[in-house]
Amino acid sequence: MPFYQRRGDVPRKRHIVFRENGRLLTEEVMGLEGFTGNESILYHLESPCRVKELGEFRPIEREEWVPEAHAHRRMDTYDISPGGDEISGRRTLMWNSDVEISLCRPDSTMDYFFRNGEGDEVIFVHEGTGTLETTFGDVPYKDGDYVVVPRGTTYRFVPEGPQRYLIFETPGLIEIPKRYRNQYGQILEGAPYYHRDLHPPTELNTQRDKGDFLVKVRVRGGIQDYVLDYHPFDVVGWDGYLYPWTFSIHDFEPITGRIHQPPPSHQTFQGPNFVICSFCPRKLDFDPESVPIPYHHSNLQSEEMIYYVSGNFGSRKGISVGSITLHPSGLPHGPQPGLAEKSLGVTETTELAVMCDTFRPLRLSTLARDLDDGVYAYSWHEPPADDPSLAGVTSHL
Ligand SMILES: [Fe+2]
Numbered sequence: 001m002p003f004y005q006r007r008g009d010v011p012r013k014r015h016i017v018f019r020e021n022g023r024l025l026t027e028e029v030m031g032l033e034g035f036t037g038n039e040s041i042l043y044h045l046e047s048p049c050r051v052k053e054l055g056e057f058r059p060i061e062r063e064e065w066v067p068e069a070h071a072h073r074r075m076d077t078y079d080i081s082p083g084g085d086e087i088s089g090r091r092t093l094m095w096n097s098d099v100e101i102s103l104c105r106p107d108s109t110m111d112y113f114f115r116n117g118e119g120d121e122v123i124f125v126h127e128g129t130g131t132l133e134t135t136f137g138d139v140p141y142k143d144g145d146y147v148v149v150p151r152g153t154t155y156r157f158v159p160e161g162p163q164r165y166l167i168f169e170t171p172g173l174i175e176i177p178k179r180y181r182n183q184y185g186q187i188l189e190g191a192p193y194y195h196r197d198l199h200p201p202t203e204l205n206t207q208r209d210k211g212d213f214l215v216k217v218r219v220r221g222g223i224q225d226y227v228l229d230y231h232p233f234d235v236v237g238w239d240g241y242l243y244p245w246t247f248s249i250h251d252f253e254p255i256t257g258r259i260h261q262p263p264p265s266h267q268t269f270q271g272p273n274f275v276i277c278s279f280c281p282r283k284l285d286f287d288p289e290s291v292p293i294p295y296h297h298s299n300l301q302s303e304e305m306i307y308y309v310s311g312n313f314g315s316r317k318g319i320s321v322g323s324i325t326l327h328p329s330g331l332p333h334g335p336q337p338g339l340a341e342k343s344l345g346v347t348e349t350t351e352l353a354v355m356c357d358t359f360r361p362l363r364l365s366t367l368a369r370d371l372d373d374g375v376y377a378y379s380w381h382e383p384p385a386d387d388p389s390l391a392g393v394t395s396h397l
Helices: 339-343 366-371
Strands: 005-008 026-031 039-044 053-059 073-076 090-095 100-104 113-116 120-134 137-141 145-149 154-170 210-219 222-230 235-240 245-248 267-271 274-279 303-310 323-327 352-358 363-365
Touching: 073 366, 090 366, 120 303, 137 145, 137 245, 145 267, 363 366
Parallel strands: 113 210
Antiparallel strands: 005 235, 026 039, 039 235, 053 222, 073 323, 090 100, 090 363, 100 154, 113 154, 120 137, 120 145, 120 154, 145 245, 210 222, 267 274, 274 352, 303 323, 303 352
């Protein structure tokens, strides 16, 4: 999506004869919005329609938790037990019709290929390194990367070491915010990142193996299995604007100001009716009279989920690495008692956090129920905390 790329061999023009060792290759136009959106053109050894066997279809089933009370919530996710692989190990925490937010801590890896046929994915790599092998080539990833995978991309993870992900899946498109781009698509001066921070596939490794290859495709609310008799990474070349890429949260250039900067200054991606934001280490507001932590605010139309990645979260009792706070719509929230006073004069924050704000209410899974601490809603009722930790180090509450 970010800009034109080309890997491997492509013919001099679109839609003309292109052979390899005398064999006519199969051209596939993979695009969005009915041939008017971004697209890539891929050249396959085999027809991408070629299926040897149709396997089973399994609906994706979610267990919903409907809490008795509408309230702010806090969950600790760090100690969730590992399980499954990078796909089967995804455990949905909350969702609505625009986005599905899952945790994944795999303890095995994929012996098959996967394609999300009905949504774009953003995989935030909290812990882990490895390579996402895809039809478009290899996409190396590391701690702190957002791995952006457009729908239709066949892939498999090749991890190195333990992995921990926060995953967003959407039936819409994951995009660079429109206000960061000019009319030609170039990222503007003043945006918190630039094209050099976006990393497309590094290398195309055309596979020519024959045999049985299982591809699981998410489609129609379930997973459909297909068996191919050729390796699905049979692309000899492609070009275009549609491909997987990574962006590191550590390359997000925070925007600071003399007084408090609102959450949109942290926006990293846009989706339909939701945004994903990055809260990164930075200098805080520098006016001598500024209040470095946020004002109270009412999410009248938004649900606000924050996943704490690393840093000192001392201004919020009970916040630690892997914690999630959920501030649902219709309720005000803000610093707990005494914290605004304590934050005065604080000059920087070391926080690293990922936030997802949705415009439509989020439904919660039974996993959220199991992780919910049940007491966070009362944390504004407690007397001021008397701990020596720096206030304001969590800059968004
Ligand atoms: Fe907030």
